Amino acid sequence: MHIPAPVTLVTGSARGLGFEIAQHFQDRGDKVHVVWRSDEARGAELYEMFDARTHRCDLADPEQADALVERIFQIDGKLDHVVHCVGDYMEAPLEDTELEDWQALLGSNLMTAVHLTNALREPMREQEFGSLVFLTCAGVSNYKARRNCAAYAAAKSALHSFCRSLAIQEAPHGIRVNTIAPGLVPHGAAHPATLDPALQQALPMGRAGTLEEVAQAALWLSSAHSSYAVGVELCVSGGLLM
Ligand SMILES: NC(=O)c1ccc[n+]([C@@H]2O[C@H](COP(=O)([O-])OP(=O)(O)OC[C@H]3O[C@@H](n4cnc5c(N)ncnc54)[C@H](OP(=O)(O)O)[C@@H]3O)[C@@H](O)[C@H]2O)c1
Numbered sequence: 001m002h003i004p005a006p007v008t009l010v011t012g013s014a015r016g017l018g019f020e021i022a023q024h025f026q027d028r029g030d031k032v033h034v035v036w037r038s039d040e041a042r043g044a045e046l047y048e049m050f051d052a053r054t055h056r057c058d059l060a061d062p063e064q065a066d067a068l069v070e071r072i073f074q075i076d077g078k079l080d081h082v083v084h085c086v087g088d089y090m091e092a093p094l095e096d097t098e099l100e101d102w103q104a105l106l107g108s109n110l111m112t113a114v115h116l117t118n119a120l121r122e123p124m125r126e127q128e129f130g131s132l133v134f135l136t137c138a139g140v141s142n143y144k145a146r147r148n149c150a151a152y153a154a155a156k157s158a159l160h161s162f163c164r165s166l167a168i169q170e171a172p173h174g175i176r177v178n179t180i181a182p183g184l185v186p187h188g189a190a191h192p193a194t195l196d197p198a199l200q201q202a203l204p205m206g207r208a209g210t211l212e213e214v215a216q217a218a219l220w221l222s223s224a225h226s227s228y229a230v231g232v233e234l235c236v237s238g239g240l241l242m
Pocket of ligand 1: 011012013014015016017018035036037038039057058059060085086087088089108112135136137138181182183184185186187189190194
């Protein structure tokens with residue numbers, strides 16, 4: 001019997017965690033749709049790597065999110081898994097956090113997820129199957145006070161809360177919603193704080209995480225192996241919360 005390959009959308013996939021995750025899903029055999037926003041040359045590279053399933057999209061714009069999902073259904077007729085990796089970071093004490101910073105951080109971390117979800121809710125419900133994974137941040141979602149990144153912490157906490165509401169609403173429709181909370185994961189474009197030896201050594205595991213370790217968590221949450229996991233925040237953070 002021929003089983004069609006899963007169709008997966010990974011956002012924030014031009015670089016960093018999103019790119020690593022997209023590669024892992026492609027290696028699993030999925031048809032992977034990737035999204036780039038600003039770097040046209042990178043978009044051309046992704047086009048070659050992901051069999052033309054490449055989309056330019058600013059997910060801060062709800063119309064672009066709608067068009068992205070519509071195009072994926074036109075191309076592949078379904079969408080099994082989504083891993084949403086968009087989410088800007090910023091460090092500043094509260095007194096230096098401007099109104100535009102609040103809007104930008106909430107826009108990037110929360111509203112892109114809202115727009116994407118609004119776009120895919122109906123077609124995925126019709127399938128009565130699917131998984132959505134969102135990237136939060138270990139220690140930020142409701143647990144730990146932050147001195148230097150309040151807007152990011154508030155935005156990720158809002159995303160965490162949104163995802164739990166989404167999980168409870170979509171579970172009866174066969175759509176599982178979960179989150180991954182990475183800790184420190186350095187890569188070429190990550191914030192320099194991810195390379196801070198003092199921060200790394202303060203973790204119980206004494207080191208930063210790897211892109212591969214987060215990608216494996218995304219694969220698990222988007223597989224039959226996690227078929228009873230709903231509303232979970234999977235911390236992949238070297239023990240940050242202990
Ligand atoms: N790396 C870590 O240590 C760490 C730790 C905890 C949580 N996380 C979370 O994990 C996720 C991925 O992290 P990362 O380090 O890989 O992030 P990253 O290096 O900042 O990459 C994010 C990607 O998202 C894209 N993007 C941003 N805003 C967008 C928008 N409005 N529409 C479409 N694409 C947009 C960016 O595209 P452009 O290139 O066009 O800007 C970029 O390619 C984020 O949610 C982050 O908060 C990361």
